[in-house]
Amino acid sequence: MTAYVIRRLLQAALVLFVMSLLVFFGVYLIGDPVEIFVAADADQVERARAIAALGLDKPIWEQYTSFVQGALGGDFGRSFVFGLPAVTLILQRLPATLELAFAAVFLTVVIGLPLGLWAGLRPDGFAGRTILAGSILGFSLPTFWVGIMLILVFAVQLGWLPSNGRGPVAEFLGIKSSLFTVDGWRHLILPAINLALLNIALMIRLVRAGVREVLPLDYIRFARAKGLSWGRIVGVHVMKNIMLPVVTVLGLELGAVIAFAVVTESIFNWPGMGKLIIDSIQRLDRPVVVAYLMVTVAIVIFINLVVDVVYSLLDPRIRLKDLDH
Amino acid sequence: MTLVVEDLQTQFPTRAGLIRAVDGVSLQVGPGEILGLVGESGSGKSITGFSILGLIDPPGRIAGGRVLFQGRDLVGLPEEELRRLRGARIAMVFQDPMMTLNPVLRIDTQMIEAVLAHEDAGREAARARARDALARVGIPSPDERLLAYPHQFSGGMRQRVAIAIALLHKPQLIIADEPTTALDVTIQGQILFEMRKLARESGTALIWISHDLAVVSGLADRIAVMYAGRIVESGPARAVLAAPLHPYTRGLLDSLPRGAGRGQRLVAIPGMAPSLGRLPPGCAFAPRCSRATAACEAMPALAEAGADRAVRCIHPLGDAA
Ligand SMILES: Nc1ncnc2c1ncn2[C@@H]1O[C@H](COP(=O)(O)OP(=O)(O)O)[C@@H](O)[C@H]1O
Ligand SMILES: [Mg+2]
Numbered sequence: 001m002t003a004y005v006i007r008r009l010l011q012a013a014l015v016l017f018v019m020s021l022l023v024f025f026g027v028y029l030i031g032d033p034v035e036i037f038v039a040a041d042a043d044q045v046e047r048a049r050a051i052a053a054l055g056l057d058k059p060i061w062e063q064y065t066s067f068v069q070g071a072l073g074g075d076f077g078r079s080f081v082f083g084l085p086a087v088t089l090i091l092q093r094l095p096a097t098l099e100l101a102f103a104a105v106f107l108t109v110v111i112g113l114p115l116g117l118w119a120g121l122r123p124d125g126f127a128g129r130t131i132l133a134g135s136i137l138g139f140s141l142p143t144f145w146v147g148i149m150l151i152l153v154f155a156v157q158l159g160w161l162p163s164n165g166r167g168p169v170a171e172f173l174g175i176k177s178s179l180f181t182v183d184g185w186r187h188l189i190l191p192a193i194n195l196a197l198l199n200i201a202l203m204i205r206l207v208r209a210g211v212r213e214v215l216p217l218d219y220i221r222f223a224r225a226k227g228l229s230w231g232r233i234v235g236v237h238v239m240k241n242i243m244l245p246v247v248t249v250l251g252l253e254l255g256a257v258i259a260f261a262v263v264t265e266s267i268f269n270w271p272g273m274g275k276l277i278i279d280s281i282q283r284l285d286r287p288v289v290v291a292y293l294m295v296t297v298a299i300v301i302f303i304n305l306v307v308d309v310v311y312s313l314l315d316p317r318i319r320l321k322d323l324d325h
Numbered sequence: 326m327t328l329v330v331e332d333l334q335t336q337f338p339t340r341a342g343l344i345r346a347v348d349g350v351s352l353q354v355g356p357g358e359i360l361g362l363v364g365e366s367g368s369g370k371s372i373t374g375f376s377i378l379g380l381i382d383p384p385g386r387i388a389g390g391r392v393l394f395q396g397r398d399l400v401g402l403p404e405e406e407l408r409r410l411r412g413a414r415i416a417m418v419f420q421d422p423m424m425t426l427n428p429v430l431r432i433d434t435q436m437i438e439a440v441l442a443h444e445d446a447g448r449e450a451a452r453a454r455a456r457d458a459l460a461r462v463g464i465p466s467p468d469e470r471l472l473a474y475p476h477q478f479s480g481g482m483r484q485r486v487a488i489a490i491a492l493l494h495k496p497q498l499i500i501a502d503e504p505t506t507a508l509d510v511t512i513q514g515q516i517l518f519e520m521r522k523l524a525r526e527s528g529t530a531l532i533w534i535s536h537d538l539a540v541v542s543g544l545a546d547r548i549a550v551m552y553a554g555r556i557v558e559s560g561p562a563r564a565v566l567a568a569p570l571h572p573y574t575r576g577l578l579d580s581l582p583r584g585a586g587r588g589q590r591l592v593a594i595p596g597m598a599p600s601l602g603r604l605p606p607g608c609a610f611a612p613r614c615s616r617a618t619a620a621c622e623a624m625p626a627l628a629e630a631g632a633d634r635a636v637r638c639i640h641p642l643g644d645a646a
Binding site: 216224225226227228229230317 | 378382404409410413416419421427429431434487490
């Protein structure tokens, strides 16, 4: 297991390196930040000084090597816009995004799992069919449209929930989060639902399919022949066998939400990383864009690693080295 | 009698029409007795076993007949009452040991839950019971093996685990559905020997299902031969094997290496087992039978034929002799 984890970490380092190359030169190609940061009427001297201050006077490969040197020490450069270290900016925004991600994952589990189970156990019943039809809807409605509808109905029409920004933050056990205030939750609900919807639909589909696949198998019939209660058969024998797809969805969701909550964060004006990256791309704030992508890639790689380890814990037949490809 | 099955009908509605997987099966087995239920694959043996336990999943259903277990009819019994019988009073060992154990649960989990499903024993007591049951079926170092997962066992060992689970509650009836088919010959012999000992010693009634007459011939007290969902011949094992009455039983015997005399050629039954969706109106075996006549187009009844024997045939063997 240790060897496996080490190999995965080395792979991760390679991926990060390739990412840094692509992103660094990619952003360089998109446009010249100088045009944005230096006033149009600035004279040549002022212009040269501004360029030198941003480190943009050196050749691109030299900029890159000094970036790599800094990055190895945890320094991804300073934001052209805010003048703050890019990492600091991102870490400031990370908690808000994590809140959103975990709330969405939580909703996916508490809504998607039971509905999926029901639909799998009673596929021909009215409820089972309705759940399935609902999941199709969840797949086909675009996120931004659902977000706008949620705002229109629950914020504008009914006025039940706020639709803009993050609630107040409280500190608990040394962690600062809006999860610890009631108003924080009120702010969180709509964007979390918006983010979770697709994943709830996915979860319903996967759990339903898993249940329907497992139920006719011999070992379920044998469990019944042992005289086990239906509750134990579903709760233990079926559930443990459908946990793999469930964990897969949750891992993917967590990664995707952290990395790409852009649409939802924009619609709900949620001060997370997604909003930061959109703003930074528009302003060609290269250090922030690069640092953001490095951080999210690292997070996604880490989540995948955790998912793989959980796999091997859930299913004794899976050994970690088999997951390596 | 421990179990008396009367005119059991188990049917599956399918797109191709109604499948009568079990069509009027009657059989009985008493304490300490071993009944061999024999027939080609697809003849309805497993479905008969599942029907006795009430394990037919919709849309399949038991459409008629009675399953009298110690005098009580199990057909239509509420699920909870069936659950209390399953595993405790009637146990079943399945055909494919590779599929009967849940792959993601440890052996101890799967055995302890089987104990606790019927008894308020503590976890530790249940574990001790599981341990003893494993030792009884000849699994070495049972304490360690309890902590293993099914994939760490060979097929033979898994079947032993399944048998150990069946023995946990000292049931009055065990239905063993081809439990040795997937195993090699030595292990097969051991398991047969142990099951026989068990039936004799504890007075357990045993229904031994097999497609292989050779396996059953060394084990069973009585034999019932199934064909296309029906019993075609039944009687004491010795008598049936020595002088089969139904041409199908004869065919099964002749296709056995042991049944044929020295130097004789093995004779396979011509043709194939019929599909249950398209059975001929009369005797289902007639299309493959060398003795068939026009009279066989009417369904023959299962008729008494001498001492404790019955046969479903218009032209039984021995008549012509
Ligand atoms: N769920 C089902 N739906 C339709 N037909 C079934 C079903 N289960 C079993 N059958 C039919 O019942 C017949 C008997 O099956 P089975 O009892 O498993 O045979 P075997 O004697 O080999 O154990 C098979 O031919 C199969 O076509
Ligand atoms: Mg079978």
